Amino acid sequence: MTIVDRTALGSPAGPTPAGSADSGSADSGSADASGAPHPAAPAPALISLSIAGALNAALRDALADDPSVVVFGEDVGPLGGVFRVTDALHATFGESRVWDSPLAESGIVGTAIGMAMYGLRPVIEMQFDAFSYPAFEQITSHLAKMRNRTKGRVSLPVVIRIPYAGGIGGVEHHSDSSEAYWTHTPGLTVVTPSNPADAYSMLREAIASDDPVIFLEPKSRYWAKDTLVLPVRTAPMARAQVLREGADVTLIAYGPTVKTALEAAALAELEGLSVEVVDLRSLSPFDDETVGASVQKTGRAAVIHEAAQFGGYGAEVAARVTERQFFHLQAPILRIAGFDVPFPSPKQEEHYLPTAERVLAALDTWEW
Amino acid sequence: MTIVDRTALGSPAGPTPAGSADSGSADSGSADASGAPHPAAPAPALISLSIAGALNAALRDALADDPSVVVFGEDVGPLGGVFRVTDALHATFGESRVWDSPLAESGIVGTAIGMAMYGLRPVIEMQFDAFSYPAFEQITSHLAKMRNRTKGRVSLPVVIRIPYAGGIGGVEHHSDSSEAYWTHTPGLTVVTPSNPADAYSMLREAIASDDPVIFLEPKSRYWAKDTLVLPVRTAPMARAQVLREGADVTLIAYGPTVKTALEAAALAELEGLSVEVVDLRSLSPFDDETVGASVQKTGRAAVIHEAAQFGGYGAEVAARVTERQFFHLQAPILRIAGFDVPFPSPKQEEHYLPTAERVLAALDTWEW
Amino acid sequence: MNDVVAARAEPVRPTLKPIRLIDEKGAPVKGAERAGFTLPSPEVLLGLYRRMVMARRFDVQVTALTRQGRLATYPSALGQEGCEIGAVSSLGENDWLFPTYRDSVALLTRGVPPVQILSSFRGEWHMGFDPYEHRISPQATPLATQALHAVGLATGAKLKGDEVVALTLLGDGATSEGDAHEAFNFASVWQAPVVFVVQNNGYAISVPFSKQSHARTLADHAIGYGMPGYFVDGNDVAAMYAVTSAAVQNARAGGGPTLIEGLTYRIESHTNSDDPTRYRSPHEVAQWRQRDPIARLETYLRASGALSDALFDEIAAAAEQLAAATRDAMNTEPVLDPLELFDHVYATERPALREQREYLARELAAAEPAPADVSSTESISTASGSIA
C-alpha cells in the first residue's frame, strides 16, 4: 500500500486543480480499471489506485453493468472532467451515455430529475463545490422532495458528484465545503469517501440507490493512492468506520479531514494519548450507533471539518452525540473546523484549514 | 396591549397566506404609521400595530429618511406584497423608489448587489422562503463575500426580507425555514423579530447596517399585534432578549417559536417549573453572552425551531452553548424542532410544528 | 466556428400578430393570420368544445368551494381554457405533461379524477395522483423548474428510443426565471422532443406583462435558441390545438423543441386570496370576458351546424354532473395518517427517522382533549417592557 505524501496535496501556491488532475490523471490504477469493465473478469489483480482512479473505475463499471446509467455535466465528455474522474468514459461508452451538457448547473440537475423520472440513473457532476449553488433550488425543492411529494411513486436515483473542500490552492469559489447545506435538507443522502476503496464501493452503492445522493469528493485527496482489488466492496455507505482504535478520545472526521485525524492520532500517540478515529463516510444518515459506541468507550470526542464552524456539520455531530451520550461525556465535544470567514485565497489557506497540530492543541484545552 | 389569539394564526385548512394578509392588511397601526413618515412628528401616539404593520412602518420611515433606500421585488409595488408588508409604499414614494421587478429571484438579488455597489440601500423581498433558493448563488457567492473579497472596499447594505416558517396552512414550498443555510454562510447577518416593536426597530437597524442582512419574517406572526409608539427602538438587533425570567430551565427560541416558548413557560409554571425564555432575535451573530448567562443560571436549556432538526440552527445553539457551559449543564441541551422530513401539507402541519405541549414533554425527559 | 454558426438555418419566426383560426366573433379566419395552419375537423373542434365546457364548470365549482373554505387555495384558469385545453389535447397517450399549479383543468382533460387533482389544494398531501398512471408530473409551484424536468424526461425517452413527447406549461412570469432559459437552451442543444407552451395571461400575480418583458412577444425568445416559435391567440382553442399539434408531431419526428406563446387572460384572481382590484381595472377584465374562448368556439360550431341544441344540452348536463361529483368528493373528509409524514422521504430506511416516527406515534397515542389555552400575555408584556 502506498500513501500519497503531503507534497502531493499541492502547496498553497502550487498547481491549480486541473493541473494537479493532469499530473495525476494517467494513474495506472485508473487505466487498469478501465481495462476491466466486467467485474467478473478473470484473475482480479491487486492494483494501485487513486481516489480519482477508483471513482473513474466505479463509473466505468456502473456504465457497463447498467444501461440506464448515464453521465453528463460540464466537461465530463472528451476532456474527462477537470479532475479526469470521467476520463475515457466518453470514448468507451459514446455520446449517448456520457456527454457534455450546456453550462448551467440548474439545467444539469433539472434535466437529470426528468431523466430519472423516465427510469434513467444519471450521475452528474458539479465542477466545483460552489458551482452547485445555481442548482440549489432544483436540489432542495425537487430532487430532495419528489419522492415524498409523490408518496414514493417517483424515485429519483440521481447521483450528484461534487468535488469539494480545499487544500489544493484553488482560487475563490473552488474550495467550498457545503455539506451542511445538503445534510440539513431532508430527502438527500450525503456521503463522502476518504480512500480509494470507499470511493469505488460507495460510488457504486450511490448509483444503485433509489435515493438521490450528494456524493462529495474530497479534492485534496483525489490523488491519494491505495492498493486494492476491483471490484471492491467496503462497508455499506450508511455506516461509519473505525479506522483506528483508541481508548482516550474519539476523533470524528470525514472526507479530507480523515487524513488530518489520523495524523493527529499518530502525533497524540507520541504524547501517550490513545486516539480512536472514526471516518463517518455517510453524513446523512448519521451513524449514531458506531459513533455512540466509540464515545461511550472514550468519553471524549472532537469533530473535524473544513467548512466554517458556525452552523457547520460539526454542530449536528456535537449536538446529537451530546444528546445521546451526555452522561458518558467527560468534556464537551470539540469542533475543530474552519473559521467563520469565507474560504481564503491559496496563500492563506494553510491558516484556515484544520491541521493535526490544531487538533492536538484543541485536545489540550480539555482538563484531563 | 393586545395579544393575537390562536385563531388568528390560521387553522391548518384555513386561509392561504395572501388571504390572511388581506384580512390583516388594513390594520390601523399600519395606517397610522403611514401617516407619520417623519419620526420627529409631534405627539407620538400609542398605537396598536401588527408585525406586518410595523414592518410597513419601518420601510416607510426608512424610505422617507434616506433617499438611497429602494424597495423592489415580486409584487411589492401596487399590490403591496402578498402579505401587504409594502402596502401603499408604491403610491407614496413612486416607481423610482418602490417597484415590481421581473419574476426572478437571482435577478432580484444580483441587481440589488449592483445597486448597493453604487451606493443604494436596496430592501428586497423573496416572496416565500423556498423561493429564495434560486438566489442561493448570488447570496452565498456574492452578497456574503463581496465585502471580504474587496478587503472592505465594497459594502453591500442589502436587506433581503424573507417571510418564513409555517403555521398558516401554506401549500408546498410556502412554509420552509431556511435559517440554517444562511447562518452557516460567513458574511451574512441573519435576524428575525418576534413582535411588532422588534419588527420595526430591527428592520430599521438592518437597513442602516453596512452588512447584508437576511431579515426573516415569521409569517404566522404577521398579524400578532402590540401597542407601541413609533418610532420605537428596542435593543440592538445583535442582542438576544430575556422575555421571561426563570430559574429552572432556559428555553431558547426565535421568530415563530417565541410564542411557543412563552406558552410552554406558562404551562410549565402551572406544574411548578420556573422557565426562562430567551428570544434570540439575531441568529448570526449569536449572542453568547446573554444565552450563556441564562444557562449558567438555570443549568438546563432547550432550543425550539420549526426547521428540520438535523443540521438545523438548534444544532449550533446546542453545540456552542455546550462547549461554553458544559460544566454548568445538568443535562444535555434539548432540541425541539421539526422532524427530518419535508415540510408537510396544511392538514398535517400541526403534527410537524413544535408545540408548547411538545416542549413540555421534552423537558419531562430530563431527569430532574 | 464561423461556418458552424452560419450553417444553421433560421427557424420559423414568430409572427407579429397572434396566429388565429377562428376570430373573436366566432368566424373562421382566412389569410395570413392563419400562418399556414388549418382549422381542425368538426369532430376535433366538438371534442375541444366539450373539454372546455367541462373545464370551465369544474373551475367555477372549485373556486366556489374554495370561497366556502373547503380548499386551502385554488388558482383558477377561468378564461384560459382555450390555451390549456388546446395545448394538452395535442398530446398522445404516451406523451407527458409537466403542468403548474394553474393547470388543474389540463389535468382534468387528461383524465385525472377531481379528487386527486384537488388533494394538494385541500392540503392533504403535496399531490394526489400517480404521475406514471397519467404521465403527468406533479403540478409545479417553484416557477419554471418543471420545464427542465420536461426536457430531461423527453431526452431520457429519446435516449431510450421511445417516441415520447413532453409538453410543459409555463406562465408569462415564469419565463423570467433562469430555469426557463436553461430549459429552452438544453432542449434546443439536445434537440429534445419538448413543446414549451407559455400561457401569457397578462399578469404574474399583480405584475403586468409590460414589467415582465420588453419583448414584442415571448415567442420571440425562440429565435435566440434556434428553435421554431409561434405566437398564438390563446383564446382560440382551434389555433392553440393546431399549432401545438404540429409542434408535438415535429418533436415526435425528431425535429426538436418548439416554443409557443398563447396570448390569453386570467379572468379570476391569482388565487382565492388575491385582490386584483389593486392592480387591474374592471374595464380590462370586462374586455377580456368578451373574448371568451368557449363562447367563440360555440358561435363557430353553432354557425357551422356542428353543435345542435341537443348536443349543447348533453354537454352542459355532463358538466353539471362533473360539478356535482366534485362537490360530493369535497364533502368526504379523507382520513390522513400523520405517520405517513415519515414513510416516503427515503427509499432506504433510516433508524433516526424511525425514532421520530415512533415519537409521533407515542404522542398521538397519548393525545387526549387539548389542554386549556394558556394565554401568555404577561410574558409578552415583559418583552415590550424593554422597548425604548
Next chain:
Amino acid sequence: MNDVVAARAEPVRPTLKPIRLIDEKGAPVKGAERAGFTLPSPEVLLGLYRRMVMARRFDVQVTALTRQGRLATYPSALGQEGCEIGAVSSLGENDWLFPTYRDSVALLTRGVPPVQILSSFRGEWHMGFDPYEHRISPQATPLATQALHAVGLATGAKLKGDEVVALTLLGDGATSEGDAHEAFNFASVWQAPVVFVVQNNGYAISVPFSKQSHARTLADHAIGYGMPGYFVDGNDVAAMYAVTSAAVQNARAGGGPTLIEGLTYRIESHTNSDDPTRYRSPHEVAQWRQRDPIARLETYLRASGALSDALFDEIAAAAEQLAAATRDAMNTEPVLDPLELFDHVYATERPALREQREYLARELAAAEPAPADVSSTESISTASGSIA
C-alpha cells in the same frame, strides 16, 4: 395586452454574417458587412493598436510566469485582444466594467497596475485593486453572475440621474446560465444603460459552441428581449470598438441595453492547467492564429501609413517595459497578514470572530519550526483492512 405587445417596435436584428470593418487581410471592408458602421479615426485605431500590443505582451508574460509556477493560475486572453480591447475602450471614465477571470487585459487597458490585477491569480487575496478607483468590479468567477451586478449598478446610476454606463463581458459558455437570461431581461425591462459583450471564443473549457447553443448567433438572443443585438467579428478591433461605442452612446442617451456577440477564439488553453489537445485540433488553432487581431490592424495601419516603423518600435519597446515591470512585480513576495482573514468579513464587529482572530494570533505567535511529518501509513492500512 394585445396592443401593448404589438406596439413594441422590432429592434435591430443581428446580421447573419459578423459585422466587420477591416477584413482578415487587413483591408477596409465596404458595403453590407459593415452594417452601417464606419471605421474609427486613425488616431483611435492607433490607440487600439497600442493597447492590443501591450495586452498581448502582458498576457504572454503572465502565461510564462504561470508556467514557472509564479502564479496559481492564469486564464489567458491571447487572440481575444480585438474583442477585449475594442469593447473596453468604448467606455468613458465614469463608466463601469464588469469583467470575468478571462479579462485581465481589459483591466490593464483601463489602467489597473499589473501587480493589482495578478494579486488574485497569485493567490494572495480574492482581488487586488480598488473597484471604486477604477470603476471595475472584481473579476467574476461564478459564470454570468456579474452581468446582474452590471444591470443593478447601471440601474442605480440611472435612478440617481448619473450618466453612467455599465459594460459586462461574458463568455459563450456563460450565456447558458440562468443569470445571463435574467440579466438580459432585467436590463431590457428596466431599460438599464448596460452593454453586454459576449466573447464567443468557441469553447467553454472543452465544450465547443455547438454543444452550448443551437442559435445561429448568440446575438440572436437580443430579439427575445426586445433589445438591439449585433453579431461582430471579434477579431476586428475596429468593428468591436465601433459597435460597442454606438451601444455605449445609445445606453448613455437613455436607449437601454444592447447585446453584442464578438466572434473570436481562445488561442491558449483555458487556464495553465487545461489540456486542449483533448478537445480541439492543432489545425483549428493554427487557422485562428491566421486571424490574429493585432496582425490584421497592423497591416491596415501600415498600409494606410498611420503606423511608421518608428512608432511600431516605440510601442514594442513600451510593451517590453510593461513585461519587465510585470516580471519585477512578480519577483516581490508580498507580505500577507493571516489575521486579515477576519478583518473584512463584516462591517459590524463580532465578538465570536474576534475570539477566532485571537486564537489564530496565539497560534501564529507560538509557531516554531514545523514538527516532523508523521506519516500515518499504519492507520490508513487499518482503514483498508476493512475492505472486502
